[in-house]
Amino acid sequence: MNVRRLIPATAVAGAVALGITALSACSGPDTAGGSDGTLDVVASFYPMQYLAEEIGGAHVSVTTLTKPGVEPHDLELSPRQIGSLTDADYILYLKGIQPAVDDAITQSGAKNTMDAATLTTMETHGTEVDGHDHASDAGGHGDSDEETAGRDPHVWLDPVKYAEVARGVGTSLEKADPDNAADYRANTDALVKKLDALNKEYETGLKSTATSTFLTTHSAFGYLAERYGLTQEGIAGVDPETEPSPARIKNLQHIAERDGATTVFFETLASDKTAKTLAKDTGLRTDVLDPLEGITEKSKGHDYIKVMESNLAALQKALGAK
Template sequence: MNVRRLIPAAAIAGSVTLGMVALSACSSSSATGKDSGKLDVVASFYPMQFLAEEIGGDHVAVSTLTKPGVEPHDLEITPQQTAEVGEADMVLYLKSLQPAVDKTVEQAGVKHTVDAATLTELEAHGAGDAEEEHAGDEHAGEEHSHDEAGADPHVWLDPAKYAEVAAGVGKAMEKADPDHAADYKKNTDALVGKLTALDTEFKDGLKNTTRKTFITTHSAFGHLAERYGLDQEGISGLDPESEPSPARMKELQKVAEQEKVTTVFFETLASDKTAKTLAADTGLKTDVLDPLEGITDKSQGDDYFGVMRANLANLQKALGAK
């Protein structure tokens, strides 16, 4: 004899409601963007996210593939993120910085895909000219090859180049969402104006310095150094996690002495071990020079402009700005 349990209708309704809530919670941010009628933009990491939010304003729903505190170079894409990219209205990334992102974007085939690397000129910058002297060392040779394999992607650290990228992103948004083109243009012009003013701050702030050479763990500041007449000496190459050779560390000790370097810079998202080792060996101070690949509670500013101005202040102090 089968006994059938009668489940109250209210309980069934409650279960359905809870299921719908759970399903909603698992939905990607791209669905949120589409449901709200906004342009759904997926950005690869913080500098691209910042552009999308500043230019898009209230007309866009922006999500980022690189969460705060994650080192962008090492990012691995999850299946959920792959789906998110495929459903986006626009994808904004910087080719060659994050291989996993490059592959995902290529496979997604989103109509409005913007590669920031095509919007300005990328140049080759390595760990420093001194590194070439040690190309015979096996590890140093590997680093040199890595740096020369492609141009330096860290263009956002040069406000002038970042402004060029911003202008290109603005035009792409106008094309993707013509109904709000006027607002995108207005926001783009405002952002470019702020970046131009920041460029002037750097030019004026670094025009008269006692020293021109700075040492940093991550060779991310080549574009910035070239723009403002400085010399970057990187402990590592373009990959912040690569280990420097003993020959490179010895060479940097000589550079520090010859150029009267006072400070070894490290960053917030990567290990500061090599910077502190070099500083201890040479009797130098350490300070932060943030490559702005992500904003965390350890960042010396709440957004791009705040961190860049902190970078300027730290460079002025280290270089003896007058």
């Protein structure tokens, strides 16, 4: 596990103080809301940013703590970023995926926060090898909180669960900014319709396949696999930084042969070395299955919906959809 993720509370507290000082030096006396009267929203990473922008529309000014191209699990916050949490009108995050963010929000004392993990049912997904649960290696991505330890945070990759989260975010924005509640409600309904349509695309596109098993470097697709009757076999655990054991690699070779898997998937924000090595050893293809933790120029689409449609096409090809 990457030790950079474990940030002592005392260090975070110090960074909060520094961040607040830095911000106060360059901010006017009125820091509530954007300069144009919009709600100042801080999103932890892309899936939260997308919800805030789609639901908030013209009434919000959204900034994200995780810049494009940065692997969100490894995020390290600057003092200025931590300080921005104190001044934000609304913070949207997903507890359990970014320990640095979780700690900073707790230390900031920000009142108007929404943890997306509370808006749907969180589950545990993993692969047990040699009596060892790979999900527990990365449970909560280093978060020791009993409520999040062992849970798979990748709920946004299931359009149905993501729609549940969207409705909760919409309701919370209505409460945070009641003057624009009607618009938030309308925007939420529009987004949920898009997600419902995406769910139907997946249901239809994956209804009949030659195999239901897919291999991936990052076990981020447990919710998606469960939703559409597939089997995810991860090289690593829920955390993309977890190194697979030789026993796991050998087991995956057996699974691929047994289940007729054709493809080893890798992602855009992490190394593809292990996937390509496994594919070479087993005679399988490689392709991208994007966990949508960030949008970059390498992404196969400019937003959540487009990348999810690209993921569907990749799964259909890999699974032999009919």
